[in-house]
Amino acid sequence: MYATGLDRLVVRMLQAACRVMWGFPPRMIPFIVGRMGAVRAVVWFARNMPRYMSTLKVLGPVRTHLACVTISLRNGCSYCAYGHAYALELFHLRDRDRLFPIAAAEIAEWIDLDARQLRDRLRAVLQQAGLHVEALWVDRTLDLVAGAGPMDAAEARIAHLVRMVGTMNGIATANDVPCDEAQSTINKDRALKARYTTLRAGVA
Known part of the structure; x- marks a missing residue:
């Protein structure tokens, strides 16, 4: 997988950075470096991660992870869909003190739905979760994935996610x-994850 010693160094560096942020080294880091090469991978992360972290603050983690789930499902990527859906579940449990209606593992299986089916499925589960406003963002995210242009600054952030997450989906x-695991800082909350696991086991 690694062409050079520099590739191995960059993989370790990026994995270490993710371990600090998210509490684990994502399995796909070696594949990103393998596809892009060491230098291009570093440049790609340097260009995209600050904007992504800013979007998490501006739009909030729920809306941001929901957009990433939507993009990933539309692109047929169960890996990214699961990682962001799991993060969405954890934030929902933390903020609303109850489980998200559907588990991340099930959501990640929706990769074969067409745009209309995916829109309907996501809107239904978000309404069931009480996230009625977020359901509206599913529509715009799918429009942006389909090639529509952003209409404001918030949508410009989603458009950036379409490009960034789309690259990761392809790899x-x-x-x-x-x-x-959950691709979020909330993944480091062991107590929350333990509670989540217990609650999910109770409804299995």
Whole structure:
């Protein structure tokens, strides 16, 4: 997988950075470096991650992760869909003190739905979760994935996610990367994750 010693160094560096942010080294980091090469991978992360972190603050983690789930499902990527859906679940549990209606593992299986089916499925589960405003963002995110232009600054942030997450989707699906953990800082909350696991086991 690694062409050079520099590739190995960059993989370790990026994995270490993700471990600090999210509490684990994502399985797809080696594949990103393998596809892009060491230098281009570093440049890509440097260009995209600050904007992504800013979007998390401006739009909030729920809306941001929902957009990433929507983009990933439309692109047929179960790896990224799961990682962001799991993060969405954890934020929902933390903020609303109840489980999200559908588990991330099930959501990640919706990769074969067409745009209309995906729109209906996501809107239904968001309404069931009480996230009525967020359901409206599913529509615009799917429009942006389909090539529509952003209409304001918030949509410009979603458009950036379409490009950034789309790149990751392509690499993950091409290499059949297995799902791992929540792609978020909330993944480091062990107590919350333990509670989540217990609650999910109770409804299985």
